């Protein structure tokens with residue numbers, strides 16, 4: 361990755377073109393065909409924004425929220441050693457992504473003095489082993505549980521909340537619960553909001569029209585991130601720059617380009633999957649966050665006009681260089697159904713020089729005296745070139761560095777790309793009707809009132825399939 365660039369995000373899509381990868385790539389005519397749909401999509405988004413339907417675009421400019429979260433963090437810094445996010449999906453993934461990107465990778469293992477801020481744990485699963493292990497390591501007197509649920513009803517989060525409530529009641533008694541919980545939920549609706557008011561717990565609101573996977577720059581992400589010492593001001597400033605750039609016409613609009621290229625690859629080139637592969641440990645969780653954003657927003661069976669469709673592009677997460685040794689063989693020679701989207705960083709925050717030892721071994725000579733970041737960069741470039749030679753389309757997103765500003769810019773750009781993609785596919789990127797059916801069967805199995813039909817349907821399914829079980 362070349363010398364310093366003023367751009368917060370560079371998109372190199374040379375290797376996505378037919379010039380580079382032949383018939384698998386996009387021809388100049390296909391690229392030119394993006395003009396009309398993207399211009400239309402950007403107009404449509406402006407229209408919906410003006411109607412107040414896309415408030416996630418206003419979040420980065422919310423100075424009041426930054427102020428509130430910083431105030432909270434200042435108090436929390438003195439009081440808590442551990443912040444535990446209890447949440448799942450959009451209530452957890454963005455926080456993990458930004459925390460991993462912007463705090464030292466060993467933040468939770470640093471001494472109190474070096475860390476300077478509470479540790480942050482994101483408990484986004486309900487495996488009893490995982491939650492037990494987490495609770496075992498906490499001091500109830502210096503732990504804040506940040507319960508985060510937009511709906512205030514999600515089984516995973518509510519069960520974690522109930523367990524944490526019980527754990528705290530036993531350890532420190534019921535009187536100080538307001539010191540141990542911070543609840544982030546809908547300002548009015550949901551059972552969690554009711555519990556907040558019954559128990560007089562401190563709480564933060566989630567704007568009603570901001571969905572889970574678009575909510576990282578609300579109190580959902582900002583509160584725990586500020587409590588862990590993340591520079592949320594810088595993060596929001598970068599996101600705001602992305603919002604401003606998002607108003608540019610289609611040809612210079614990065615969000616539109618990411619959306620348009622992937623849409624063409626899916627609909628014209630049968631590339632139904634996109635692999636996002638950051639080449640930085642600090643960005644590994646961005647790929648998890650993007651998975652949810654892209655998959656849950658775009659994988660839809662009904663268009664906005666009510667007609668049936670099969671929309672979307674499967675996002676797959678990978679990490680470079682690690683997954684060159686697990687997934688790459690498949691990308692290179694397996695099914696021709698993927699676009700590979702590299703995410704590189706021009707300048708790493710720290711570097712390590714590989715020592716010039718073992719000089720007697722010719723096979724290792726080339727490594728001695730070289731920076732590890734240079735090796736990582738060559739791995740990205742080499743892999744992109746190898747894919748290209750094999751006719752496998754790929755593109756590279758590059759950040760100049762990993763900083764609050766660039767990470768804010770990247771995440772906001774990807775959120776905007778998702779909404780633009782929704783328009784291109786003709787679907788609503790803000791809903792997730794398909795997530796509901798599995799939840800209903802779970803409720804039936806767990807005996808929730810009103811869901812008995814689902815238990816019956818589950819049992820009927822079991823009887824029908826019984827002969828195909830091998831124990």
Ligand code: PA5
Nearest residue numbers: 449450451509510511514572573
């Ligand atoms: O993006 C979404 O809307 C979902 O992934 C939700 O964030 C997830 O299901 C958790 O929902 P809630 O915040 O209501 O507990």
